[in-house]
Amino acid sequence: MTTRRQFFGYAGAAAAGAAATGGAVVALAKDSTTPEPVSRTISPYGEHQVGIARGAPASAELVAFRLATDRAGLGRLMRLWTSDIVALTDGRPAPGDTAPELAVPNKGVTVTVGFGPRVFDLTGQKPRGLDDLPVMKHDRLQTTWSGGDLLLMVGADDAVSVVHAVRRLIADAKPFATPLWRQTGFWDSTGANGEPVTGRNLFGQVDGTGNPAFGTPEFDDTVWSTEDGFRGGTTLVVRRIRLNLDTWDELTRSEQERAVGRKLSTGAPLTGTAEHDELDLEARDADGRLVIARNAHARLSHHSENDGRRIFRKGLNYVHDTGATRESGLIFLSHQADIAGQFLPLLTRLDAVDALNEWTTTIGSAVFALPPGFQPGEWIGQSLLS
Template sequence: MTTRRQFFGYAGAAAAGAAATGGAVVALDNDTAEAPVSRTISPYGEHQAGIARAAPAVAELVSFKLGTDRAGLGRLMRLWTSDIIALADGRAAPGDTAPELAVANKSLTVTVGFGPRVFELTGQRPPGLDDLPVMKHDRLQPAWSGGDLLVMVGADDAVSVVHAVRRLIADAKPFATPIWRQTGFWDSTGPDGKPVTGRNLFGQVDGTGNPAFGTPEFDQTVWSADGPDWFRGGTTLVVRRIRLNLDTWDELTRSEQERAVGRKLSTGAPLTGTAEHDELDLEARDADGRPVIAQNAHARLSHHSENDGRRIFRKGLNYVHDTGATRESGLIFLSHQADVAGQFLPLLARLDAVDALNEWTTTIGSAVFALPPGFQPGEWLGQKLLT
């Protein structure tokens, strides 16, 4: 027997088909019709689902101040885990006041991080999770810095992100309060629809030197294999909000911009190569005997060969922040590594000292978080830490 709900479901589907085909309802041949590609990302796994993938098209990061104890934090993690499972699947989370905005196939991921306050409650701080010192070129603002908890929501569209963030903040109310929110965007798709590295607002191809997903190099760079048992398979995240001075950058010639970076703006190739992923030739000299890739070029200073083999996995999110008629543009820099102190800090110190890009960039926000490993069905985020 067909129920009333099933009847209206069939009728709605038929009406939608008629609208799309000028009034005729068309039956698709299952043998020839191309099945839609699923963009649903499973929330389950050894690692949190949003980490080992390209930057999302749209993302929002929310940092929270904790107002609860360890038991309360455990309750919040159970709530958020339930939310994450529903939202990733395109279903309304319990208590959702706008369930129609929970839509499937939006590549939605939610990543959760723990700040220093969490480890005051638990006493199980991961090794190498050091607070970042204020660097010489930093001009940090409290409005964009620190935090006890972090959620980062990414998806293919802004509506899905805004809806998910609203749900997560609502469920956090008894336990934690937002202290800053940062929204960004990234384009990781080329004109032909294939994945590309993406560009920041300076026009640079940004992130070329990353280790490839699924390789031993990636795993060694990103995932923690040491420290407390609860953190095995987790990673650390550094969030740096970097203001870009586009006005003075635009005053440079194209060759000056490329020399500061050490790469060609057209393709992202090193100045010593022709394709984006060509290796840098740091010994190459020009006709005047100068290094082709300058000693203070960003690409040279950040290269693993110049940093005792240290690597990070970086992502970027472009942002614009409007205040009346004034617009600030910049980059939300996200760095994943197993060990902040051992991998990120030495690289940051090197860049802060002499990087040519320091003339056009200013870091105005900074925070560090430990991202716990993922969860399987029947489990919840941070379970090993909080039970």
């Protein structure tokens, strides 16, 4: 009897693409004054993996795996995962789903897949700059949150959809790969009036203001690789950063703002009035002090202070409870075409003198290459594994 794994492993991914639907929402007859529902079903197809060029999801889980197979087995796993992703993002149960009622459309489900550095011992063609980051002076890395050969990053509008998708994908990873670590996080990017906003970390800061805008040449140059075999892919740095909220809360508001270089109320630079105002890095106060301090996070991370280097960053807040003890922090996600050329110089600069180092500690670190997207009839990682 042919099993599902054997079918996808040897027959390819043609059936995976054929199973896709448009994810359309059927509207029932209603009063003409009732607004049509807005579809939150996100097609998995495209030049790039669709979870990348969008804001942080409301709920997310990252799962890193230790690979336990060869190149051929990895290809079979990618075919399986591709078929799962096509179904789950459309709100349909994946084949073999043991809880099909939890596969619900219109939940904004996205699934992003990444390869760690060791995978390229099997595939060759390692993307430029994809190496484990050196341990920084302020790092206190734990193996519990570090490394990995494969990454799944699942996002959705609600936690149930995330948990269900992860459960299905982990089940289909057996026996090709086993979970190494799992991190869950959340993000609120909706303002009081229902409009999209940048979102805040647990320090209360507006977090991610300086990002390049989606769809612009600046975004494309920052994020997407142009390397042969990896064109349309990107790289991802995952840093788990513990926040010391107790000592942060002991600061005055002005001390907090000076450490960041931005106003807590709006996210505007201390030299401006609106969130997206440009930083004036030369401005001084009445006493001759720089308004944005030399060690302020906003100054040190600004592209003008880093030879024009940019990244595209996202954040996920997290809390981790152990009995009566709670750890709070930020899962920091950085996309860039070249980790060594773009992210590492910035990280080194921040580790040296960033004012926020006093209240933050990185306890997990991992790097991954995120392959290009796929079209119907194709599968994730096909350009690297074929």
